[in-house]
Amino acid sequence: MAAWLVLAKAGSKRISEGYDDNPATHYSWDSTVPNHATLKVGDVIALWDGTELLGLSVIEDIETGQAEKETPYCLKCERADVAERKRKLPRFVCWNQVCKHEDDKAGWKTKQVITYRSRHEAGWIDARGTLSAPQLRALCVRQASQNSLRELRWNDFHHALTHGGVPLPLRVIDTTQQVIAQGHGTATIRVRKGQPAFRKHLLEVFGEVCAFTGPAPVQALEAAHLYSYAANGKHHKGGGLLLRRDLHRLFDLGLIAVNPQTKTLHLADELKKYPDYARLHGAPLTVAVTGEHVKWLTKHWDMHRPHTSVSAIPHQPSPIKSLPA
Incomplete structure (x- = not known):
């Protein structure tokens, strides 16, 4: 290195x-x-x-x-x-x-x-x-x-x-290098072809709502891909959520992941020392997701939590039911 x-x-x-x-x-x-x-x-x-x-x-x-x-x-x-x-x-x-x-x-x-x-x-x-x-x-x-x-x-x-x-x-640092090596390194700062339309679509589907924390000013919301856009090259309709800018970056780096079984947030240990982030650990998604979303969230989980079984994490039922795939 x-x-x-x-x-x-x-x-x-x-x-x-x-x-x-x-x-x-x-x-x-x-x-x-x-x-x-x-x-x-x-x-x-x-x-x-x-x-x-x-x-x-x-x-x-x-x-x-x-x-x-x-x-x-x-x-x-x-x-x-x-x-x-x-x-x-x-x-x-x-x-x-x-x-x-x-x-x-x-x-x-x-x-x-x-x-x-x-x-x-x-x-x-x-x-x-x-x-x-x-x-x-x-x-x-x-x-x-x-x-x-x-x-x-x-x-x-x-x-x-x-x-x-x-x-x-x-x-x-280690996580960022891994993400860059897999073609997902500039997701938090690059404006990519088709990105405005992708964000518009997400706003139409979810409204002005951060998928991790709830309602938020539209100016603070970014279109977050649940997969490697750089490697995939396409905007999949079921492959994105709206996230606050800081949460978008932390998600891209794998410091926040979503348990695809319980649809709850899982934080890396280093984030838990910050109270505003720590309270998100185990919290349910604030929006309904489809089977397509779950597929991409599973890939993200497998990439950033390879040694953490989704079934090993206590289930915290979400009050929001998932939409049919």
Whole structure:
């Protein structure tokens, strides 16, 4: 498994780069950055601000493009190792250990670059307060590296997070990677062809009702597929329910599942520490479902609860009867 430590700090990257990083959702870089083409969908991405770890997730998608970029260079050695000082003068200094030229100006040239933008919102785990800068550097494959994209030793990084002073459960990372590998990774953030019509159909069938919590503002409801849309490629009429955005994401990640026999909610243990979610454990669906829905819910259950028998969970009868298939 590949894991990357990436720097997300205002002003930390080179002059004029203009990135729009948002640690919890996306990260941007271009082909002037070492290791630029090495990051892949399914890799772990850990973001830090130069001081501490901010959080980590799994790369769901990488968008690429092309752009023109102005890059500075040293007027003496003509290398692109130029940093802009905030306080000390002269304003520019060359990073090259042989040159170290200081100047009030820098040279500039325009070049074509490949742009990259990762998306990693679904599996984001906030990790502030867990690992410091020295600890993170020690976990890199090349500990002395100054690159913005640095490869981590995944096993050691995982152990440091789960056995450190502030243990961090990483099950969501494992689940997200599994879901992405099975073609279901961007369900919570991608707008897919036919999705508006699919949502409209669900609103006509169920009304403005979240299937897990009941009536909700229409603006908060999303059309949730009960199956892997990316792998299946179709919008099945019996394959969707309306869910609140947060519950949609948790369902996609398997942190919430529906017992297909009892039609009650089953929460992963890490959600039960949050009162608002904990009360949903064992709660019945708030809408009537068909046999087609149950078929897809069974597939979802088998994927995310492979070692949990549906018959082993106490039955809590729902006051709402299922519609005929």
